Amino acid sequence: MTDISRNPAPAMTGAQAVAAVIARMDDPVVYGMPGGYTMQIFDGLRAHQDKVRTVLVREESLGTVMAEAHGRLTGKPxxxxxxxxxxxxxxxxxxxxxxxxCSPMVILIDATDHGSFAHLGPYQGGFGGYGAYDLPAAMRAITKRTFVATDATQALQMTQLAIKHATTGEQGPVAVIFTSRSVYGTMDLTKEPPAYLDRSYAGAPKVKAPQEDLVRIAELLAAAKSPLIIAGNGIRVAGAEDALFDFAERAQLPVVTTPAGKGTFPEDHPLALGLMGPFGHESAIAAVGGADLIIALGTKLGTSDSANYNPAMINPAKQTLIQIDIDPLNLSWTQPIDVPVNGDLADALPRLVQLVAPTASAAIERVAKLRATHGYFNRDFSSTPGNFSARDAVRVLSEELPADTVITCDAGENRLYMLRDFQSKRGGTVLQPNGGGGMGYAVPAAASAAYNFPGRSAVAVCGDGGMAMTLHGLITAVELGLKMTVVVLDNTILGWVYHGQKNRIIASEFKDFDYAAIAEAIGCNASSTHGVDEFRAAVVNSISHPGVSVIVAHTSKDDRYQEMMSSLSVGDPYAVGGDDE
Structure with a gap:
């Protein structure tokens, strides 16, 4: 251990110290674009290029989405x-x-404060007051925590603390804002607090669920007649997909996922019932409503999961509710929970497997009956010449893509098609902007998946609206030499908006642009398709293509979100003017 507070040899600037901290991270990757005072930190990374991978993006939004997907897929910030x-x-x-x-991320940015001129409204100044914008206030609104470093020692320690806070408890993004003095200044080794360059401020190990709580769960399971699991995004964040699989099989429990949890359990498994919620599968909705005991794993059971707390699905007055979550604030937050358990799912589920006796239950038969009654990924192809259904395109993806594919979705109707009609397999996963729901997520998220898992298939699915927002993402993907596919469901409208407007159309129609030609000019393998057979051939070709493939599916405007609203939906709350228009 080097205590640099007592060893004056390294005359380090704050920027050099921050670069050294980054180099000590577990498999560090920096996504970004040099600018302002961060140029000094990038310069400091030159000495650590053997340890730190640096990804230059074409625009900052690509960097944050790539980092978010990186954190969700790897569990590392x-x-x-x-x-x-x-x-x-x-x-x-x-x-x-x-x-x-709840994805871990470390954000290192500067306030371009201009030192002693900060109070005089300098160009790009970010510390608030007259003539400046308030960067710390803005970042506090969208991060788990924000630090402001005012000297070199704080630059070092706050970067170390950012790594800690990003990964401790419920994970999330943590920002450090650097002043000019913190970046350009050198360590003052005569002042407190002492600095430890080669030590970590890492938090405590993940909390373990109390054994007595797990025993209680096992007892309740043994007495239940129709129990099931609801799996959320917390399964993915915890890296507990295999543990969920083992627990469901051992206890013979049907599995329903929240929209954010799609991909955490294979939907082709005989215990799978699909997606719950206002756009969910009727098989899942019926199963949840008919359960006498529900084990909610890594989900807050929020409004988009429960269809605004519709009692036809989750009803605490009639059902026993169990919830396991890493953050105690999430327990009994949206529903009164009978057995709230604070713990890491990656630890708790294997321990539950040991407590549950193997059972020959009728769960598989129950699932099969629900599927037969309500349907389950068995929608027929509906395209006709000149009328290519986007839902048919999604079914082709489900049939042709490798099982371990990382699918990334955008916001809008295209995501609903993927949630309802793409059947996930074991080893694969589905990422979507399930937190904020912004367009422009799919392409950079797929690029991150391809960059971090080069042996797996990575496929982005977006509409033409999301494609236009992230064309620069194709440039970054080509520059990185990635193998990935982008599927553009191009119907020349903002689908959800357009169909919600009904006969009151305004600001939701696009001109028809040739995205295949644009992609080809960037250096992608591009194709335009107008029907199921053309699209299938393009998908098969993309699987073997070594670079970036872009498949534009010219789809019909006839597919509408209203067709996918579940029986839990009351009217059309998304429509302009309500149901009377």
Whole structure:
């Protein structure tokens, strides 16, 4: 251990110290664009290029979404770094998504304060007051915590603390804002607090669920007649997909996922019932409503999960509710829980497996009956010549893509098609902007998946609206030499908006642009498709193509979100003017 408070040899600037802290992270990756005072930190990383991977993105929003997907897929925080003004101005989507979706992230930005001139409204000054914007206040609104470093020692320690806070408890994004003095200044080794360059401020190990709580769960399971599991995004965040699989099979429990939890349990498994919620599968909705005991794993059971707490699905007056979550604040937050358990799912589920006796229950037969009664991924193809259904395109993806594919979705109707019609397999996963729900997520998220898991298939699915927002993401993907596929469901409208407007159309129609030609000019393998057979051939071709493939599916405007609203939906709350229009 080197205590640099007592060893004056390293005359380090704050920027050099921050670079050294980044290099000590577990498999560090920096996504960003040099600017402002962060150029000094990027310069400091030159000495650590053997340890730190640096990804230059074409625009800051790509960096934050790539970092968010990185954190969700690996469980490790990536670093976002760039000039504070434009990480804030351009890149809120990934930070907000990480904050609301509990993905670890470290954000290192500057306030371009101009030192002693900070109070005089300097160009790009970010410390608030007359003539400046308030970067710390803005970042506090969309992060788990925000630090402001005013000297070199704070630059070092606050970066270390940011890594800790991003990964402790319920994970999330943590920002450090650097002043000029913190970056350019050198360590003052005569002052407190002491600095420890090669030590970590890592938090305590993940909390373990109390054994007596797990025993109680096992006892309740043994007495239940129709229990089931609701799996949420917390399963993915905990890296507990295999543990969930083992627990469900051991206890013979049907599994329903929340929208955010899609992909955490294979939907082709005989115990799977699909998605719950206002756009969920009727098989899942019926199963949840008919359960006498529900084990909610890594989910807050929020409004989008419960269809605004519709008692036809979850009813605490009639059902025993068990909830396991890493954050005690999430327990009994949205529903009164009978057995709230604070613990890490990756630890709790294997212990539950040991407590539950193998059972020959009728769960598989119960699931099969629900599927037969309500339907389950058995929608027929509906396309006709000149009328290509986006839902048919999604079914083709479900049939043709490798099982371990990382699917990334955008916001809008295209995501609903994926949630309802794409059947996830074991080893694969589905990422979506389930926290904030912003358009422009799919392409950079898929790029992150391809960058971090080069041996797996990575496929982004978006509409033409989301594609237009992230064309620069294709440039970054080509520059990185990634193998990935982008599927554009192009119907020349903002689908959800357009169909919600009904006969009151305004600001929801696009001109028809040739996205395949644009992608080809960028260096992608691109194709335009107008029907199921053409689309299937393009998908098969993309699987073997070594670079970036873009498949534009020219789809019909006839597919509407209203067709996918479940029986829990009352009217059409998304429509302009309500149901009377």
């Amino acid at each position: 990536a670093v976002v770094m760039g000039q504070g003004a434009w990480v804030l101005g351009n890149a809120g989507i990934g930070i907000m998504e990480a904050h609301l979706g």
